[in-house]
Amino acid sequence: MTAERFDVVIVGAGPAGSAAALTLAKEGVSVAVLERGETPGAKNVFGGVVYKWPLSELFPNFAEVAPIERRIVDTRLIILNRNSSLTLSYKEQAFAESSEAGFTALRTKFDSWLAQKAEEAGAVVITGMPVTDVIQENGRVVGLKTGEGRENEVYASAVVAADGVMSTVLSKSGIRGTPPPEQVALGIKEMIELPADMIEARFNLKKGQGARLEFIGNVVNGKSGGGFVYTNGNTLSVGIAILLSELMELKQKPYELLDAFKAHPSVAPLIEGGKPKEYQAHLIPEGGYPSIPRLVDKGVLAVGDAAMLCLYPEGTNMALASGILAGRALARAKKADDFSSNMLEHYRLLMEQSYVLEEHRRKSNFNRIMREGGRFFEDYPELLSAIARELLVVDGVTKRLKHEKARKMIREKVGYLRLARDLYSDIWQVLPW
């Protein structure tokens, strides 16, 4: 590759990078995407679920053209305690046609498909190409290096950092270094093979329909984290995430936590007889709003996880949205033939007005609350279990007395004041919806 020049070079062909590339290519901007994986998606990991928005903005007929595993009709919130669980479930058959509640996908298929769409629109996507450094001139990033020598240099009027939570572009540019362990979770996951009809029988689904199980409460040994089980075509995505700073406190191996999750009586029957096909791990941004770096700096626009935009349980859609907005801001700059900082700032403006940052602002305390203590990951799950048990066991004790006992448990475990405060504000920061 000789020293090439494009209007925009995007590092990373994940959802954020490809969404930006597609948006730019459609506007006739010359754009290249550098992806370190063999194919887009080969080095990406998510749960995961892709939602209707903003994919529907790129593809109004996404329900027909996107590589969908299963259309989610059943969403379950499961509060885990040591040996029991409390489940809330919403199921609507109509979601099967519209895919309005989202769909499960596989990163290898989804990312490859999206990158291909960008290529069809005119973007140049180069795989097997990790970026090793940035090229700076007068405090601005003017290009990227993929190795030594001029033939491994590529120049651009603007660079998009879409290279994930450990972004090389942002760290080499001095915009954001390695995140601290309090701001990331380690997610580990297994793809477990199970025949499609068995998945449908076990999860009570019709053909092509999917279930999405989000586990909260005491999932990772009382620490801050969660778990998931998602149904794909003929595999289950089963995984857990734990805040890295808390894994360091636990001093336990991450796969021991995954094994404990898989062995939980509310999880084990779902995966029984399944064949583990792949083991994956990745870091997940968990810092929220305070951890988002400067979105525009030194000629670099940060999108997706590179900008720490993942906000449980939404990551892919945040990445897509930021990619689209970066694309729009850069297309506008190209039209004006002006890639100055002022013009690039338009991306940040679009983001400030967008769903992405609105959601982040609303949940700006979640990281702090998660780290404050085990009440969401130990006390409340225990309390809920104890109360449920008390009320459900018919032993001749009157309900009046049982209700009194329940109130006493609340007083002793967390206290009314703490409970009231949590119900008023804190709990909405840690719940997925």
Added chain:
Amino acid sequence: MCAQCKDRPCTFSCPVDDYVWDEENKRLTVYYEGCLECGACVVVCPYHKITLTYPPLGRGVNFRFG
């Protein structure tokens, strides 16, 4: 430096056990062939001494299932 490290978090944070500490010889061995390129080690090292350099040509881990 690894000999002085109190907890050696790399040895228990790695999802594939790539970091192994030999107490007798005071040596840390890194089995990079199994690396999933997740970055946990980079984040947890208290001395910030671990760097992750992605392999060229798309080598290294390639997830095939999702």
